[in-house]
Amino acid sequence: MKTVLTIAGYDPSSGAGITADLMVFAAHGLFGTSCITSLTVQSTLGVVASHPVAPDLLRDTLGCLFADLPPAGIKIGMLGTAASVHVVADFLAQVRSKSPLTPVVLDPVLCSSSGRELLDPAGVEALRARLLPLVDWVTPNLDELALLTGLPVKVRADLPTAAGALQRMGGLGLSVLATGGHLESPDDLLLLPGGQLAWLAGELIASNSTHGTGCAFSSALLSRLVMGDAPLAAAVAAKEYAAEAIRTAVPRGGGRGPLNHLHPRSLPADGS
């Protein structure tokens, strides 16, 4: 069983963040380790507050894990502050020097769906300048793609140009997977190194159980890459995993509830 690492925020309602990522890894048969960047206060009704973890604690946790449990892949989610972005960038530079082929997926979490800022403005700048060049994949949604590139991303036809601009910020080896869940036809756009484009067909699923879909998708993508899938196959499998997790979720809470992260491992209702 391979070891993977998530660096992300803590959502006590288990819809998004670290605890959700660990369930996604388990669902893929991987052993998940984690480093918390920020403690959020939230439920299915939205994010109420967020408290960043001290940069020294972040640095020590990453160093301690890397020395003993070097990961076969890394997923990065909510970072919260510019200080955390710099610590994670320093860590990735160290990982890259020791194991250049370890896949790294960055979910550029900027805002919660309830509208709360999850990365400060200096952090957004640091993410562009320092993190994008160090990761293999970035998985923005439409709002994140617009904010990171400064380009309009409203309709399907906007995606190729904006994805190209984001790829150039990281370098031509960066794969961009722009998730189109809020488009009228919810397809994702994959831009591979070398400029090859592919649209991944999505389906509209009427559900309130969508809290943390981006976290689940990016963790599933990292899982599939670690399991040896080729880029397009990994992206398609991750999209199918997330869709099924939404489709089979049991409603929980009064707001946007969690996905059924463990669906591939679910037991029959009678527990047999």
Ligand code: PXL
């Ligand atoms: O879905 C974005 C997200 C990621 N990570 C954490 C979050 C949220 C949204 O609320 O709380 C920890």
